[in-house]
Each structure stands twice: as structure tokens, then as C-alpha cells.
Amino acid sequence: MEQRKISRAVISRLPRYYRYLGDLLEAGVERISSSDLSKKMHVTASQIRQDLNNFGGFGQQGYGYNVKYLYTEIGKILGLDRSHNFIIIGAGNLGQALANYASFERSGFILKSLFDVNPRLEGVTIRGIPVRMVDELKDFLKNNDIEIAALTLPKSKAIEVADILVDNGVKGIWNFAHTDLSLPKDVVVENVHLSDTLMKLSYNLCQQDKE
Numbered sequence: 001m002e003q004r005k006i007s008r009a010v011i012s013r014l015p016r017y018y019r020y021l022g023d024l025l026e027a028g029v030e031r032i033s034s035s036d037l038s039k040k041m042h043v044t045a046s047q048i049r050q051d052l053n054n055f056g057g058f059g060q061q062g063y064g065y066n067v068k069y070l071y072t073e074i075g076k077i078l079g080l081d082r083s084h085n086f087i088i089i090g091a092g093n094l095g096q097a098l099a100n101y102a103s104f105e106r107s108g109f110i111l112k113s114l115f116d117v118n119p120r121l122e123g124v125t126i127r128g129i130p131v132r133m134v135d136e137l138k139d140f141l142k143n144n145d146i147e148i149a150a151l152t153l154p155k156s157k158a159i160e161v162a163d164i165l166v167d168n169g170v171k172g173i174w175n176f177a178h179t180d181l182s183l184p185k186d187v188v189v190e191n192v193h194l195s196d197t198l199m200k201l202s203y204n205l206c207q208q209d210k211e
């Protein structure tokens with residue numbers, strides 16, 4: 001099937017579909033209508049149909065969506081049908097919290113190592129995954145097939161470390177350091193700012209107060 005160019009808005013909604021479908025699959029649900037999925041996800045049935053029609057439409061009239069098929073296809077679109085090795089740079093509070101979250105592995109994101117400059121962290125392991133010193137980073141990247149790096153180090157250090165990562169083959173940066181990175185076009189950067197969602201929450205609370 002020829003795949004149409006999918007809009008960024010649709011792509012940004014796919015992880016949520018994937019999550020809901022994964023839950024349905026786990027609960028043993030084989031098929032679901034767009035209206036039932038719409039009730040579950042609190043989006044309109046027409047939005048669901050529009051979104052999923054981007055992929056040629058997995059729904060069949062009167063049958064609904066085959067949960068497993070849809071889950072698998074969305075997984076493929078999101079690149080979750082293969083595994084991705086990743087590392088974490090900065091093994092402080094946030095880096096360790098991410099490393100402790102085992103569920104990334106279930107989606108195929110395999111944490112291979114953490115890196116830090118603090119000698120007190122040398123030899124520490126998190127869920128069996130070692131923290132290495134940053135001076136080992138280049139060699140590690142040469143000898144391991146690492147696709148993604150999470151940056152959870154001080155923002156003043158993020159740019160220089162990102163350059164080392166990219167020069168040594170890392171193709172995706174999951175950037176938690178609050179600084180903009182300007183990297184070659186073939187490197188994908190996803191910036192995360194948890195506080196943005198907190199501010200959105202605060203905004204919505206304020207709106208409620210006004211009602």
C-alpha cells in the first residue's frame with residue numbers, strides 16, 4: 001500500500017492511539033468501532049476515522065477496527081517494529097529516573113549505558129545498566145550501535161556533548177536540557193519540557209476559576 005504523507009498533527013496523535021490499542025489488546029479486545037474508540041479516547045469518531053484513513057483505512061464497514069492489526073500497523077509507522085539502542089548522558093536525578101523506567105524496553109528502546117562526569121557514579125548500575133564516565137563515550141559509540149541519546153545533563157554542557165554524539169553516529173537526540181541544539185538535518189531532535197505541560201495545567205486551572 002502506498003503511504004500518503006502524514007501530517008505532523010496526525011503523527012503527534014499516533015502514540016496515544018498506540019497506547020489505547022495496546023491496552024485493548026492486553027484486555028483481549030479483538031475489534032472496536034470508531035465510536036467506541038472515540039468514547040474511550042474522548043475524541044470524535046470522525047477525527048479517529050480521518051486520522052486512521054491516512055493509512056488507507058484499517059476500518060471495515062460494520063466490523064470496526066481490528067485492534068491487533070491497527071496496533072501493529074501504527075507500531076510500524078512509529079518505528080516500533082524494531083528495537084532502538086539508546087544511552088543517557090547525565091546520570092543525575094532525571095537520568096536515573098528515566099533509566100529506572102523499564103517500560104521503554106517494552107516498546108523496543110533498549111538502554112545500553114548511562115554516562116556522567118561525576119567519578120562517584122563510576123561503576124554504579126541502574127537495573128543492571130552501568131554508568132560510565134564521559135571520557136569513554138567516543139569509544140563506546142564506536143563499538144556499539146547506538147541510535148538515540150537522551151540528554152539529561154546541565155544545559156551548559158548539552159551543546160558540546162550533542163556534537164560528540166552526532167560526530168559518532170547518533171541519529172536521534174531526546175533533549176531534556178533546556179537549550180536549543182543546532183545539529184545537521186539528518187539528526188532528529190525531540191525537545192522535552194515537562195514544565196510546559198505543567199504551565200498548560202496551570203492555565204486550564206485558571207480558566208476554570210474564571211468560569
Ligand code: NAI
Pocket residue numbers: 089090091092093094095115116117118134151152153154155157161175176177178192193194195
Ligand atoms: P542533576 O544535577 O541531578 O543531574 C545532572 C547530571 O549531569 C549530574 O550527575 C552531573 O554530574 C552530570 N553532568 C554534568 N556535566 C556533564 C557532562 N559534561 N557529561 C555528562 N554528564 C554531566 O540534574 P537533574 O535534575 O537530573 O536535571 C538534569 C537536566 O535536565 C538539567 O539540565 C535540567 O534542567 C533538565 N531537566 C529537564 C526537564 C524537562 O522537562 N526537560 C525536567 C527536569 C530536569
